[in-house]
Amino acid sequence: MSAAGATILLVDDHSVVREGYRSVLQKQPGLRVIAEAADGAEAYRLYKSETPDLVIMDLSMPGIGGIEAIRRIRQWDKSARILVFTMHENAGFAVQAIRAGARGYVTKTSPPETLVRAVMDVLAGKIAISPDIDHELALSRISGENSAADVLTPREFEVLRLLLAENTTEEIAETLHVSPKTVANLHSMIKDKLGVGSDIELVRLALRQGILTEVDLGEA
Amino acid sequence: MSAAGATILLVDDHSVVREGYRSVLQKQPGLRVIAEAADGAEAYRLYKSETPDLVIMDLSMPGIGGIEAIRRIRQWDKSARILVFTMHENAGFAVQAIRAGARGYVTKTSPPETLVRAVMDVLAGKIAISPDIDHELALSRISGENSAADVLTPREFEVLRLLLAENTTEEIAETLHVSPKTVANLHSMIKDKLGVGSDIELVRLALRQGILTEVDLGEA
DNA sequence: CCAGCACCGGGAAATTTTCACGACGGTGCA
DNA sequence: TGCACCGTCGTGAAAATTTCCCGGTGCTGG
Known part of the structure; x- marks a missing residue:
């Protein structure tokens, strides 16, 4: 963090949203947006050339998504500070993001103050999770806890x-x-472990947990 | 449209996005944002009390979604001008929105100029569709054209x-x-008509066409 | 060494999916 | 009025699948 203030890289595929970030952040003294990216690949490239103090990153983007971008950036710079700012309000994404190396997770429904606060916290070395996700996380701990990937064996997850x-x-x-027989058996086992009765429920669960992202749908 | 400029109502559940709209629109002389809403119900209420010249509306919102909000506003004021500004890049949503009474459809990946241009067009009484959606629409016309709801009978659609x-x-x-038997028959017929082999493909198709929205997933 | 688990597949029963067929009511048209 | 057509609903039987139970392998930790 330089004396002139913390430098920030903005990553979001929606230009109007980036405009919103700027507007909110520039009201805050000590913060300086030095670059913007519209997808994961560009984010990675810009991080390497600019080495900002903080990255604010969206998750759903064309091409290389946010999770993968986080992973690459962290691989290149183990001390990179990345704050995820996304529309997805489910705990599954948050867990994935944090596991990939993010230092914070804030939903877009949060008020601007929450974002600013999270930015400050992450810059200060803290982990920042917005209240709604905190709550979601707590809920999923209490109830069920059939959190997808954990209960499934690697093979089962692959089949899924x-x-x-x-x-x-x-x-x-x-x-x-x-053999096709094995796949059928696995398929059955998966539905059993996940507690769903039909394939439709299975897809819905996968969607909720972020195993299948809505953006993946285009290729079909 | 008053002499002081066109009045605008912003509807989006993400505060930072609304901030972005503001930032982009206020650079444009003759436009004035007079109110903001975070969901469909609030949008409807504010439209009635403020009667803005234009509404810029997101689609995916908690509670009453964008499509339903458009429908209600148009029912109350047949001449309401509503411009949809959303992340969804598939033609299905665009068709739904226009059918519900929207006068324009612009995706959030579009550059700010496109949004401004669309605002101007709609205010001038024109219909504004962003290029990417135009292209999508054209594509779906050419290929397949198994656009969900058209090929299915009302009953089949209901079952779907x-x-x-x-x-x-x-x-x-x-x-x-x-009888359950009839439902099974319909189910089979639906998959046949839609040209999908499995339930999983069926869900994906529904997702793409906007029959099932990602936000619906939370209730389960 | 043994217990436990992931993994692979066979066989048979149970269930579901599919297909062919008939019936009924409504609609449009000559 | 008569008739053909379509959407809807249901049956029944064949075909495919899902599910359940089984044995066998290989690996790992106590």
Whole structure:
């Protein structure tokens, strides 16, 4: 953090949203937005050339998404400070982001003060989670706790991903080099472990937990 | 439109985004933001009390969504001018919005100039569609054109909705007062007409077409 | 060494999906 | 009026699938 104030890199694919960040942040003395990126790849490139004190990052972006961008940036600079600012209000994304190396997670429904506060906290070395997500997290701890990836074995999780992406059991069996029968068994096991009765519920669960993102839908 | 400039109502559940709108619009002489709303119900209430010249509306919001808000406002004031400004880049939402009474549809990835241009166009009585959606629309015209609701009979569409919302065949049969067998037949017919092989593809298609919105997922 | 677990698949029963068929009411048209 | 067509609803039987239970492998930690 230089004497002239903390430098910030803004990452969001919506230009109007970046405009909003700017407007909110520039009211705050000691903060300086020095660069903007519209996708993960650009964010990574700009981080390396600008090395800002803080990155404010959206999650859902075309091409390389936010989670992957966080991972790459952190790989390049282990001390990078990244604050996630996104529309997704479910705990699944927050967990993923933090695990990937984010130092904060704030939802876009939060008032501007919350964002500013989180920026300050992260710059001060603290972890910042917005209240609504904190609450969500607490809830998921208490109830059920069938938090997707934990209860599934690696193989099962892989099948789940393919199930959501590709389509037929045969195709998955082929790409995995196992018999279709095994895939069917895994599929059944997955639904059992996740406590869902139908494939439709399965997709909805995956969507909620962030295993399948809405943006992935375009390719089909 | 008063002599002091066009009055605008901003509707978006993300405060930082509203900040962005403001920042972009206030650079434009002749535009004046007079009110802001964070959900559909508030938007409707504010429209009635303020009667702005233009509404800039997001689609995905908690409670009453954008589409429904457009419908209500247009019902109250047939000449209401509403410009949709949303993250959803698929043609399905655009069609729904326009059908509900919107006069324009611009995606959030568009540069600020496009938004400003659309605002001006709608205020001038024109219909404004951002280029990317125009393109999407054209594409869906050319290829397939299995645009969901058109190919399905009312009954089939109803079953599809219930399938995506509730879960078991039996429950749907019960709420519809028909035999489970009929529901299964409809279910099969739907997948046939829509050209999908599995329920998973079905959900993905519904998601793309906006029949099922991501926000609906929270209730489950 | 053994218990536990992930992983792979077979077999058979249960269930679901699909397909072919018939019936009924409404609508449009000659 | 008669008739063809479509949407809806249901049946029944074949086909496919899901599910459940089983045995076998290999790995890991106590």
